Structure formats: structure tokens, C-alpha cells
Amino acid sequence: xxxxxxxxxxxxxxxKVLKDGRRGLRIHGWEIESRKxxxxxxxxxxxxxxxxxxxxxxxxxxxxxxxxxxxxGSGIKIHFNAFDALAGWKQEGLPPVEVPAAAKWKFRSKPFxxxxxxxDYTFTTPYCGSEMVELDSDKHGSDxxxxxxxxxxxxxxxxxxxxxxxxxxxxxxFYDEVVLYEDELADNGVSLxxxxxxxxxxxxxxxxxxxxxxxxxxxxxxxxxxxxxxxxSAHPVILRERCWREGTFQALSAKGYPTDSALYSDPSxxxxxxxxxxxxxxKLIVP
Numbered sequence: 159x160x161x162x163x164x165x166x167x168x169x170x171x172x173x174k175v176l177k178d179g180r181r182g183l184r185i186h187g188w189e190i191e192s193r194k195x196x197x198x199x200x201x202x203x204x205x206x207x208x209x210x211x212x213x214x215x216x217x218x219x220x221x222x223x224x225x226x227x228x229x230x231g232s233g234i235k236i237h238f239n240a241f242d243a244l245a246g247w248k249q250e251g252l253p254p255v256e257v258p259a260a261a262k263w264k265f266r267s268k269p270f271x272x273x274x275x276x277x278d279y280t281f282t283t284p285y286c287g288s289e290m291v292e293l294d295s296d297k298h299g300s301d302x303x304x305x306x307x308x309x310x311x312x313x314x315x316x317x318x319x320x321x322x323x324x325x326x327x328x329x330x331x332f333y334d335e336v337v338l339y340e341d342e343l344a345d346n347g348v349s350l351x352x353x354x355x356x357x358x359x360x361x362x363x364x365x366x367x368x369x370x371x372x373x374x375x376x377x378x379x380x381x382x383x384x385x386x387x388x389x390x391s392a393h394p395v396i397l398r399e400r401c402w403r404e405g406t407f408q409a410l411s412a413k414g415y416p417t418d419s420a421l422y423s424d425p426s427x428x429x430x431x432x433x434x435x436x437x438x439x440x441k442l443i444v445p
């Protein structure tokens with residue numbers, strides 16, 4: 159999705175484009191930046207395997223790509239990257255999804271290799287973003303202080319994302335989508351983690367999405383949405399909604415839905431057909 163931003167819209171919104179070749183903008187005390195790079199090379203992948211203590215990584219890891227939202231006044235930084243997402247996959251350690259015996263041969267790297275799928279080869283992650291606080295080193299003696307030391311705290315709430323606000327007809331000041339990792343599961347489906355952000359004159363909105371379908375077996379969707387409205391207040395509120403959906407092709411068939419995998423390449427189409435297995439809304443009040 160290509161977005162052409164007019165200079166007059168930026169000026170009216172009080173936004174400024176980042177300089178020095180960086181992609182993003184500053185608006186209402188926020189600095190929002192994205193970066194997209196190529197997949198990691200073999201030497202970098204080996205280092206990641208060592209750091210994550212695994213011998214398995216997705217086919218395509220965009221390890222130098224990221225999306226960052228920083229509130230300059232408080233130093234709070236929410237960022238999204240592949241390494242932390244894969245660390246979440248490693249920690250959750252789900253059991254491997256069973257695939258038909260006839261499909262296991264596709265996972266072989268050598269003709270007569272025995273295939274043992276004893277790990278979560280779908281790279282499903284509970285990741286919902288990384289957080290830290292960056293403070294002025296002259297005042298605090300440190301460039302970065304972890305969220306734990308300053309008590310950055312998301313609290314459960316009953317508020318819901320303002321869907322009406324998200325549909326307001328406003329000019330898009332900034333939009334980007336960043337792929338963090340992807341794997342085609344040896345032609346048995348797809349595992350994909352992406353994050354995209356949209357900045358309007360009155361708010362920013364972010365969607366982190368993990369999408370999985372294992373051909374003929376399972377579909378899994380884990381969405382994290384973040385929304386921040388630009389108020390005059392110096393203490394903005396960020397709402398975060400996490401929703402996990404999951405269902406088998408067999409269960410869809412029992413409800414009368416088609417089971418042709420080709421019909422479900424777009425998770426937005428299938429999402430409402432998948433049962434919700436986890437839903438949580440939280441808020442963060444920026445100090």
C-alpha cells in the first residue's frame with residue numbers, strides 16, 4: 159500500500175518528517191519510525207541460533223527490520239523486532255502441529271533424511287511488542303532503563319478500541335508495513351509475522367499480526383492492536399487489544415465452511431470464522 163502524503167497535511171497536523179534518511183515522522187510528542195532491510199545472511203543466522211539456543215529459525219528472518227514508537231517526553235519506547243518475537247516463540251514452546259504423514263517428506267533437506275518434527279515448526283509467538291524507557295543520560299546516568307526498573311505497567315481495562323475514530327476520514331500522514339519473519343512450512347502452509355502502523359492527524363494505530371495456516375490442518379491468528387489518540391494532555395493513553403483465534407479445517411468443515419486452503423490466504427477474510435481463544439484489553443498511561 160503506497161501512501162502519498164501532502165506537505166500541507168503534515169503542516170496542518172503539526173507533523174515533521176524524520177531526517178537523515180530515516181523513514182517516519184514526529185507528531186504530538188511521538189517519534190514513529192520504521193526500517194525495512196533484507197533477510198539475515200547465513201553468518202547472522204548462526205549468531206541468532208546461538209543467542210536463541212536453537213537450531214531452527216524461519217526461512218526468512220528480517221532481523222534488521224523494525225518499527226518503533228517513542229514518546230519523547232517520557233522516553234517510553236514501544237518497538238517491534240524479529241529477535242524478541244522469536245525469543246517469545248522459544249519460551250512458549252508449543253508442541254508441534256501434526257501434519258499428514260504423506261506431507262512430512264517435504265520437510266526433508268536430504269532425499270533419505272528421517273524427519274522428526276519435535277519442535278514448534280510454525281514459529282507461533284505470544285509476542286506483543288518490546289518496551290523500554292530511554293532517558294536523558296545527563297539527568298539519569300543511563301541511556302536505557304528497562305521497563306521493570308521504572309514500573310512501566312499495562313493494566314487490564316474495560317475500555318475498547320474506538321472503532322468510530324479509526325474510520326474517520328482523515329488524511330494518512332504515515333503508513334508502513336514491516337515483515338519480521340516468514341516461513342512457508344516446506345510448502346505445507348505459511349507462518350508470517352508482520353507489523354503495520356497508520357498515523358493520522360488525530361491518532362496512531364498499529365497492528366501486529368501473526369498468521370498461520372497449516373494446509374488442511376490448522377489456522378491460527380494472533381493480533382495485537384495498539385491505539386493512541388492525540389489529546390492536549392501531556393499524559394497520553396495507549397490502548398492495547400490482544401486477540402487470539404484458532405481453528406481446525408475439520409471444525410470449519412463441520413460448520414459448513416469450505417476447506418480449500420486457497421480460499422484462506424487472507425486472514426482478514428477468515429478471522430471471523432475462527433473461535434476466539436484469548437482476548438485481553440489493557441491500557442498504558444504515559445507518565
